[in-house]
Amino acid sequence: MNQDTMNRGFSAIMxxxxxxxxxxxxxxxxxxxxxxxxxxxxxVWRAARVRFKTIGLPTVYRNLEELAAGGVISTIIHPSRQxxxxxxxxxxxxxxxxxxxxxxxxxxIPECTVAAMEQxxxxxxxxxxxxxxxxxxxxxxxxxxxxxxxxxx
Amino acid sequence: MNQDTMNRGFSAIMxxxxxxxxxxxxxxxxxxxxxxxxxxxxxVWRAARVRFKTIGLPTVYRNLEELAAGGVISTIIHPSRQxxxxxxxxxxxxxxxxxxxxxxxxxxIPECTVAAMEQxxxxxxxxxxxxxxxxxxxxxxxxxxxxxxxxxx
DNA sequence: TGCCAAAGAGAAACGATTTCTTTTTATACC
DNA sequence: GGTATAAAAAGAAATCGTTTCTCTTTGGCA
Numbered sequence: 001m002n003q004d005t006m007n008r009g010f011s012a013i014m015x016x017x018x019x020x021x022x023x024x025x026x027x028x029x030x031x032x033x034x035x036x037x038x039x040x041x042x043x044v045w046r047a048a049r050v051r052f053k054t055i056g057l058p059t060v061y062r063n064l065e066e067l068a069a070g071g072v073i074s075t076i077i078h079p080s081r082q083x084x085x086x087x088x089x090x091x092x093x094x095x096x097x098x099x100x101x102x103x104x105x106x107x108x109i110p111e112c113t114v115a116a117m118e119q120x121x122x123x124x125x126x127x128x129x130x131x132x133x134x135x136x137x138x139x140x141x142x143x144x145x146x147x148x149x150x151x152x153x
Numbered sequence: 154m155n156q157d158t159m160n161r162g163f164s165a166i167m168x169x170x171x172x173x174x175x176x177x178x179x180x181x182x183x184x185x186x187x188x189x190x191x192x193x194x195x196x197v198w199r200a201a202r203v204r205f206k207t208i209g210l211p212t213v214y215r216n217l218e219e220l221a222a223g224g225v226i227s228t229i230i231h232p233s234r235q236x237x238x239x240x241x242x243x244x245x246x247x248x249x250x251x252x253x254x255x256x257x258x259x260x261x262i263p264e265c266t267v268a269a270m271e272q273x274x275x276x277x278x279x280x281x282x283x284x285x286x287x288x289x290x291x292x293x294x295x296x297x298x299x300x301x302x303x304x305x306x
Numbered sequence: 307t308g309c310c311a312a313a314g315a316g317a318a319a320c321g322a323t324t325t326c327t328t329t330t331t332a333t334a335c336c
Numbered sequence: 337g338g339t340a341t342a343a344a345a346a347g348a349a350a351t352c353g354t355t356t357c358t359c360t361t362t363g364g365c366a
Contacts, residue, residue, distance in 0.1 A: 020311095020362085022312090054314090054315065054316090056316065057354090058315080058354085058355075059315075061353095062355095063313095077230065077286060079284055081230070082353070083354090100280065107280075109270075113273060117262075117270065120263075120266060121251050124260075125251055125260050125294060126293075127251065127260075127292055127293040127294050127297060128291045129289050129290065129291040130291045131232055131289075132288060133230060133287070133288045133290075134286070134287050135287075136274055136285040137283055138283045140280040141279030141280050143280075144279070144280055173331085173344065174333095177344080178344085207345090208346085211325085211347085212344080212346075214323065216344095235322075236322085236323090
């Protein structure tokens with residue numbers, strides 16, 4: 001994804017979500033989009049500070065939250081229960097992931113599988129599902145076959 | 154589950170896990186077993202303090218963790234990302250849940266569904282799964298049909 | 307160009323969870 | 337039953353990810 005594509009796409013995204021297009025907000029999104037895997041809020045902050053001498057950690061938290069609420073980025077709950085963020089290139093909409101705890105690679109889980117599971121639960125319990133956490137943690141095939149292929153960035 | 158059954162079962166559980174059978178540890182387990190739904194560590198602590206004037210919150214945390222590691226109780230990640238605990242009466246082994254965020258009722262999700270999903274991901278990605286979070290949050294049929302049926306304890 | 311609500315800075319608070327040190331206690335062995 | 341020992345617990349304090357607060361700045365529209 002080149003800089004132009006990114007900028008054009010990001011402007012549209014901000015507009016759609018009714019968010020002002022500020023440099024800080026764009027930076028937060030850019031940092032994530034340039035990344036292979038998921039990042040912690042603090043990691044996003046450190047990367048953003050390279051461009052802006054002053055950018056507050058609360059600003060990063062707020063923007064990550066807003067962008068995640070808008071479905072632009074997705075949240076990853078690490079086994080440590082820390083929250084990480086990931087830029088979904090697979091387009092908009094709710095996602096589920098298989099995350100590599102070693103290299104931080106993220107792979108999509110087909111929505112249909114989750115939808116079927118959800119329908120099964122609704123039928124079985126008679127309840128209503130308001131949200132869910134479906135996430136598989138492990139080692140991707142790259143880390144599995146050759147630990148040196150590990151991406152640490 | 155009456156007191157006798159509980160005590161006999163609990164002793165065996167402690168022994169199996171190689172844990173000393175202390176009054177505090179038994180209390181933590183009893184508190185959870187007497188409960189309809191999931192509890193926070195602090196709620197367990199408050200309930201346990203009724204029996205013991207002195208029981209530390211760290212003690213509760215430690216015991217909950219040990220018992221969860223042993224598979225005796227299961228963890229629930231609330232949408233707020235707070236950790237809750239739940240005593241599984243469905244026997245040992247890994248479980249998945251549909252939790253009611255209103256009355257705290259917990260219903261099991263059939264393991265087969267999750268297993269199929271896991272196998273699908275392994276085949277598709279070529280990776281290895283080391284852990285997962287599969288949890289559906291919502292309102293159970295009781296809370297859905299009649300909010301007054303809500304169990305708040 | 308100026309207005310104004312949204313956004314951000316920086317400091318401070320928050321709160322769940324963990325760590326540390328000392329004391330207590332359950333269990334194994336005599 | 338008495339004792340050694342390693343696990344367990346108390347209580348206080350630290351940790352640290354996250355949020356809140358107040359004041360200042362700024363993007364977007366009239």
